[in-house]
Amino acid sequence: AVTDHEVTTDTITADYWKFLPEFTDDLVESMRRMARDHNIVVAGGSHNRVAEDGSLRNTAFIAHPDGRIESQDKIHLTPQEHALGARG
Incomplete structure (x- = not known):
């Protein structure tokens, strides 16, 4: 369950590693459902x-409308993403 959460400079690194990734699977599944239900290709952010x-x-x-999901990791990371420990 998601609770109210204030993002601060003290929480941002943990948020990127722990809080935000919790939403990814649900977002991808919502995209899959939308693509299938409307027979469209959905390019999510x-x-x-x-x-x-x-x-x-x-x-x-x-x-894709047939349920396939394709993905691409960001290749050119910002300095801030590097500072958070992200990899491309």
Whole structure:
């Protein structure tokens, strides 16, 4: 369950690693459902996730009407993303 959360400079690193990735699976599933229900391709924005290797990634997802999901990790990270420990 999501609770109210104030983002501050003290919480931002933990937010990128712990709080924001909690939403990624639900966002991707919503995109998949929308693509299937409306027979469209949905190109979602990028979302934070923790990859299987334990690294922080900023990943864009594309949902197809047949249920397929394609993804692409951001390649050119900002200095701030590097500072948070993200990898491309």
